[in-house]
Amino acid sequence: MIDRLAGLPGLDNPLLWILALPLGAAGFLAVIRDWRVASWVNVAASALTFAASLVLLRVRPVPTKLFFIDDFNVYLVVLTAFVGLTTAVFSAAYIARESEGNRLSDLHLRFYHAMYQAFLFTMLLALSANNTGVMWVAVEAATLTTVLMVSLYRTREAIEAAWKYFILCSVGIGLALFGTILVYLAAQPVMGDGADSMAWTEMMRRAAEFQPDLLNLAFVFVLVGYGTKVGLAPLHAWLPDAHAEGPTPISAVLSGLLLNVALYALLRFKMLLSANGHTLSPGPLLVVMGLSSLFLSAFMLYRRGDIKRLFAYSSIEHMGLITFAFGMGGPLANFAGLLHMTMHSLTKSAIFFAVGIIAQNEGTKRIADIRGLTVSHPLLGWGFVLAVLAIAGLPPMGVFMSEFLVLGSTFAREPLLALPLAIALLLAFAALISRLQMMAFGEPPPRSAAQSSAGRVSGILALTPLWLHMALVLVAGLYLPAPLVAWFHTVARMLG
Amino acid sequence: MGAGQISYDVAHLIGATVLMAGLQLLYQRRLFAVINTFAFQALALAAAAGWQAHVQDAPHLYVTAGIALVFKAMIVPFALHWLIEKLGIHRSVETAMSIGWTMMAGVALVALSILLVLPVTANAAALTRESLALAMSVVLIGLLMMITRRNAVTQVVGFMALENGLILAAVSAKGMPLVVEISVAFSVLVAMTLFGIFFFRIRERFDTLDINDVETYRGDRQ
Numbered sequence: 001m002i003d004r005l006a007g008l009p010g011l012d013n014p015l016l017w018i019l020a021l022p023l024g025a026a027g028f029l030a031v032i033r034d035w036r037v038a039s040w041v042n043v044a045a046s047a048l049t050f051a052a053s054l055v056l057l058r059v060r061p062v063p064t065k066l067f068f069i070d071d072f073n074v075y076l077v078v079l080t081a082f083v084g085l086t087t088a089v090f091s092a093a094y095i096a097r098e099s100e101g102n103r104l105s106d107l108h109l110r111f112y113h114a115m116y117q118a119f120l121f122t123m124l125l126a127l128s129a130n131n132t133g134v135m136w137v138a139v140e141a142a143t144l145t146t147v148l149m150v151s152l153y154r155t156r157e158a159i160e161a162a163w164k165y166f167i168l169c170s171v172g173i174g175l176a177l178f179g180t181i182l183v184y185l186a187a188q189p190v191m192g193d194g195a196d197s198m199a200w201t202e203m204m205r206r207a208a209e210f211q212p213d214l215l216n217l218a219f220v221f222v223l224v225g226y227g228t229k230v231g232l233a234p235l236h237a238w239l240p241d242a243h244a245e246g247p248t249p250i251s252a253v254l255s256g257l258l259l260n261v262a263l264y265a266l267l268r269f270k271m272l273l274s275a276n277g278h279t280l281s282p283g284p285l286l287v288v289m290g291l292s293s294l295f296l297s298a299f300m301l302y303r304r305g306d307i308k309r310l311f312a313y314s315s316i317e318h319m320g321l322i323t324f325a326f327g328m329g330g331p332l333a334n335f336a337g338l339l340h341m342t343m344h345s346l347t348k349s350a351i352f353f354a355v356g357i358i359a360q361n362e363g364t365k366r367i368a369d370i371r372g373l374t375v376s377h378p379l380l381g382w383g384f385v386l387a388v389l390a391i392a393g394l395p396p397m398g399v400f401m402s403e404f405l406v407l408g409s410t411f412a413r414e415p416l417l418a419l420p421l422a423i424a425l426l427l428a429f430a431a432l433i434s435r436l437q438m439m440a441f442g443e444p445p446p447r448s449a450a451q452s453s454a455g456r457v458s459g460i461l462a463l464t465p466l467w468l469h470m471a472l473v474l475v476a477g478l479y480l481p482a483p484l485v486a487w488f489h490t491v492a493r494m495l496g
Numbered sequence: 497m498g499a500g501q502i503s504y505d506v507a508h509l510i511g512a513t514v515l516m517a518g519l520q521l522l523y524q525r526r527l528f529a530v531i532n533t534f535a536f537q538a539l540a541l542a543a544a545a546g547w548q549a550h551v552q553d554a555p556h557l558y559v560t561a562g563i564a565l566v567f568k569a570m571i572v573p574f575a576l577h578w579l580i581e582k583l584g585i586h587r588s589v590e591t592a593m594s595i596g597w598t599m600m601a602g603v604a605l606v607a608l609s610i611l612l613v614l615p616v617t618a619n620a621a622a623l624t625r626e627s628l629a630l631a632m633s634v635v636l637i638g639l640l641m642m643i644t645r646r647n648a649v650t651q652v653v654g655f656m657a658l659e660n661g662l663i664l665a666a667v668s669a670k671g672m673p674l675v676v677e678i679s680v681a682f683s684v685l686v687a688m689t690l691f692g693i694f695f696f697r698i699r700e701r702f703d704t705l706d707i708n709d710v711e712t713y714r715g716d717r718q
Contacts, residue, residue: 174658181665184672193671213616
């Protein structure tokens with residue numbers, strides 16, 4: 001037992017605060033009755049977590065048996081805490097407007113806020129875990145909390161979506177556990193029984209001595225398992241439903257954070273395989289899955305009638321692109337993949353912020369019923385236009401830069417692969433632009449003018465995170481600070 | 497060799513029993529029989545975990561065995577019986593694939609896992625090695641059951657059978673830290689309550705738990 005406690009970070013360790021804050025907040029929020037107070041406690045807790053995560057940039061805690069921070073996960077921890085904070089702000093405004101329509105009871109809202117913090121806790125736990133078992137438990141818990149939030153509205157569609165999400169991801173998670181056990185079995189003859197054989201820091205050091213065949217088998221299970229959660233085709237079926245039917249802040253964190261965390265888990269295992277050196281190369285597997293996700297979603301984008309579903313497919317597309325980049329490997333492609341993970345996270349959550357307000361304003365999620373957003377709500381409409389142009393990959397946004405890097409490095413090394421990649425990207429681009437044109441321009445339907453006067457203050461509040469994210473993406477596209485670039489390069493080399 | 501041989505044989509006997517129960521799950525036609533078979537599988541799993549605890553001299557595995565015995569072999573089947581009666585769920589198993597073909601696929605999966613696992617684990621202890629092949633078969637059969645059965649209840653049982661296979665693998669892996677087993681068992685508990693809520697909600701809205709009916713709505717009306 002003492003041995004187990006030794007794995008916990010000490011009080012002076014920022015990691016303790018990063019993990020304890022959301023966990024404590026989840027418990028606290030479960031007992032707050034007033035949802036107005038709760039939504040601000042939610043923001044405050046997320047802000048404190050973000051502040052604690054910033055400390056990690058300066059102080060690198062010593063790895064313990066259970067937790068560690070290295071160059072790779074530190075940026076994801078900070079990104080997760082940041083998007084968690086902005087989404088909490090958006091959520092406060094969203095919930096305020098949602099409860100005007102009485103769509104959610106007080107009990108549901110209490111539950112929602114508690115689950116939001118619990119979800120953030122599981123994400124941060126998965127990112128900072130030094131133990132493959134702990135990481136697995138965290139991803140499993142993340143699935144449970146999000147299932148509960150997806151089913152929040154209790155409509156027929158929401159229940160179907162949650163059920164599908166739950167069944168598919170539970171199976172995925174189950175297979176990932178089997179892969180995790182196999183990795184332990186590969187490590188155990190070399191490093192002996194116990195927690196060391198599950199610790200990333202220890203395993204990476206001696207990976208070369210592991211038995212390669214066993215690692216191969218393990219990686220297949222891990223790829224299918226965590227790949228389900230990343231939403232890679234053909235394991236993506238849960239993703240559009242879960243994004244479309246839950247409350248919009250949840251769609252934002254699902255796309256912006258959960259997919260990244262699942263991919264992070266996958267990449268850690270890939271690093272283990274690379275460190276071993278005698279296994280099959282994981283790259284081609286990732287390239288094939290990435291490319292098939294890209295193509296599938298590029299075509300699926302054309303037939304969407306539901307705005308949230310449209311952008312859910314766009315998330316599959318971008319996760320496919322990122323997986324492709326890491327599959328290609330090498331310093332440049334890895335750099336592009338890391339950058340794209342960040343850019344997609346920021347842009348896609350911004351899009352969902354906009355979509356949430358649009359759906360509330362217009363009272364519909366049907367693309368065909370949404371018209372003239374830039375005319376009826378200029379600040380919202382242009383923010384939305386900017387975000388969609390960014391995600392479609394138009395310069396000078398950050399997404400363009402990372403997409404260009406992926407494409408460029410592929411052209412340099414495997415020109416034959418670059419061709420389908422370019423085609424898929426163009427297909428997706430055209431689909432998004434045509435939808436955007438329909439929604440953003442033209443004559444707005446007459447009723448929206450009357451509705452827009454309601455909740456103006458919460459409207460401004462809801463728009464802040466959107467514009468903040470877009471500003472970051474724009475700045476990243478124009479200028480990346482040199483330390484950040486150097487740092488991305490270090491991580492890219494780590495990934496092999 | 498004597499004592500080692502016996503521990504080896506008993507572990508395989510129990511592991512094989514878990515696998516047999518998995519195959520048995522595939523040909524049940526009544527819902528209650530499915531649940532009873534699952535309870536039997538969980539019982540065998542508890543025995544496997546208990547035996548591993550004894551052989552590996554790892555007392556924490558007794559906890560895993562206890563959880564399998566009390567929670568999976570008793571509480572879960574009881575709760576499922578209760579749910580079925582309470583909700584008046586249709587009591588025969590609806591298959592998406594004929595039982596004969598399912599059985600053949602099941603046997604093929606067992607062969608596949610043996611062919612996959614044995615060559616790659618040449619370095620591992622023999623005890624771990626073959627248990628792992630058995631565990632992987634159980635996992636794949638659970639997966640097969642989820643794919644080929646239509647009712648929500650049988651899918652859930654398929655999922656729990658899959659988890660049984662995972663726990664069998666985890667207890668057979670020598671010296672695997674406790675963290676994992678307890679959390680696995682715990683997440684099953686959480687998952688189960690979740691299922692319960694789901695059932696009620698689905699029951700509120702639909703007349704059937706048949707997944708096919710739930711999925712008539714594809715969610716993307718043009």
